[in-house]
Amino acid sequence: MEYLPILVLVFSFIGLLLIGVPVAWSIAISSLLTMMVSISALPALTTVSQRIGTGLDSFALLAIPFFILSGQLMNKGGIAHRLIDFAKTLVGSLPGGLALINVISAMLMGAIAGSAMASASAMGSILGPEMEKEGYSKEFGAAVNVTSSTIGLVIPPSNVLIVYSLASGGVSIAALFLAGYIPGILTGLFLMIVAALWAKKKNYKRGKRSSLKEIISTFIKAFPSLMLLVVVIGGIVAGIFTATEASAIAVLYTLVLGFWYKEIKTQDLPQILLDSCGTTAIVMLLIGASMSMSWVMSFENIPQDISTTLLALSDNPIVILLIINLLLLFVGIFMDMTPAVLIFTPIFLPIITKLGMDPVQFGIIMILNLCIGLCTPPVGSVLFVGVGIANTTIEKVVKPLLPMFLAMIVSLLLITYLPELTLWLPRVFGLL
Numbered sequence: 001m002e003y004l005p006i007l008v009l010v011f012s013f014i015g016l017l018l019i020g021v022p023v024a025w026s027i028a029i030s031s032l033l034t035m036m037v038s039i040s041a042l043p044a045l046t047t048v049s050q051r052i053g054t055g056l057d058s059f060a061l062l063a064i065p066f067f068i069l070s071g072q073l074m075n076k077g078g079i080a081h082r083l084i085d086f087a088k089t090l091v092g093s094l095p096g097g098l099a100l101i102n103v104i105s106a107m108l109m110g111a112i113a114g115s116a117m118a119s120a121s122a123m124g125s126i127l128g129p130e131m132e133k134e135g136y137s138k139e140f141g142a143a144v145n146v147t148s149s150t151i152g153l154v155i156p157p158s159n160v161l162i163v164y165s166l167a168s169g170g171v172s173i174a175a176l177f178l179a180g181y182i183p184g185i186l187t188g189l190f191l192m193i194v195a196a197l198w199a200k201k202k203n204y205k206r207g208k209r210s211s212l213k214e215i216i217s218t219f220i221k222a223f224p225s226l227m228l229l230v231v232v233i234g235g236i237v238a239g240i241f242t243a244t245e246a247s248a249i250a251v252l253y254t255l256v257l258g259f260w261y262k263e264i265k266t267q268d269l270p271q272i273l274l275d276s277c278g279t280t281a282i283v284m285l286l287i288g289a290s291m292s293m294s295w296v297m298s299f300e301n302i303p304q305d306i307s308t309t310l311l312a313l314s315d316n317p318i319v320i321l322l323i324i325n326l327l328l329l330f331v332g333i334f335m336d337m338t339p340a341v342l343i344f345t346p347i348f349l350p351i352i353t354k355l356g357m358d359p360v361q362f363g364i365i366m367i368l369n370l371c372i373g374l375c376t377p378p379v380g381s382v383l384f385v386g387v388g389i390a391n392t393t394i395e396k397v398v399k400p401l402l403p404m405f406l407a408m409i410v411s412l413l414l415i416t417y418l419p420e421l422t423l424w425l426p427r428v429f430g431l432l
Helices: 004-018 023-035 041-055 059-076 079-091 097-113 116-133 138-153 159-167 173-179 181-202 212-237 243-260 266-299 302-313 317-334 337-354 359-373 381-390 394-417 420-428
Strands: none
Touching: 004 023, 004 266, 004 302, 023 041, 023 266, 023 337, 041 266, 059 079, 059 159, 059 243, 059 266, 079 097, 079 116, 079 212, 097 116, 097 138, 097 181, 116 138, 116 381, 138 181, 138 359, 138 381, 138 394, 159 173, 159 266, 159 337, 159 359, 173 181, 173 212, 173 243, 173 359, 173 420, 181 359, 181 394, 181 420, 212 243, 266 302, 266 337, 302 317, 302 337, 317 337, 317 359, 317 394, 337 359, 359 394, 359 420, 381 394, 394 420
8 A cells, every 4th residue: 555645635634725826726736646656746737737627527516606697696696584484383382492493494494495604693693582582591502503514515405516526427316316305304303302302401482383384375475486306306217307407497497486576676686696606616516626636536546545454454244334434524624515425425436336325325425524514613614604603602602503413423423324314215206
């Protein structure tokens, strides 16, 4: 086993991050330095540059800017208010009603918008002040908001599932989308149980019970927003259009919906497009740099070396999967989701394939692992958004966050060791 390329890659990447170099540039520079272990500087620079370019040459990646734009349109289009009103009628009267509303609304908003940041921002801004008014601590509200906002990355449509499909060499996007539903809903239920128990312990106030008329009324108002999931996922699964075409349809649908709700005006569109372009540029630079690192690792046989080492530790699949989960949880603490998926999928995929696990199941396991990382410092972007909106500090949010983390980890272990939770729906629809 050749250790030098691994040492150069790991230490240069960590060193660059520690001195404040942006993640995308840290990935690209450490890839270049690793390449220079085997070949001279000019060919190494040319190869890495070429790989950044060719890494973006994929039809499937066209879906990402469209889903980002549809997410921006949803965030500005009044969808969050209608989803929250609907969630209130369903669970508002239960213990910790407002916390449960936050979880359900974040699941719906995250699934529709496909963005944990958008969900955390919308839910925190709307529900945060209301929870405080009802006597909930702002730290508990922030903890619920932060963890529940990430579930939308597991429930489709999700950009990061498209990225995993690319990194894994073409795992079916439709199968991944369907595979995310049960794990996402299961994780949300566990978070709701923890939130209800915490609220009962702290004796937080319950809301009033909604009448059937109120439930039907709020459902009708939220129905057009919820139909987006049916249109996008239904169209992909039925083979009417591809994931990329579905993303364009999502943009058209949300644009019409925003104007119909009268929340978006023509003069808002330039800023929405500009924000979407900025987010897309960041994501695409990360993808290009990560694809170059993935290729360099393959060139240096790093995935094969790690695979051999891991499989030499034990021949027990339970132990190997537990080690992979721990490694991914650790990676999620220090690395953003998109580069982590692109870099570590080629490393772990050969291992789980040898263990007999379906790549679709592993994709959901990986995403849920990295979702937990989004809620942890020092790189937890959703944590920073949630804490900032709640106007509190990370130190104060840690205590209510810990039981939420435990709920997510229990869900992760169930999904890891019970394959049917992930694979049942894709099998029902004949995608596996």
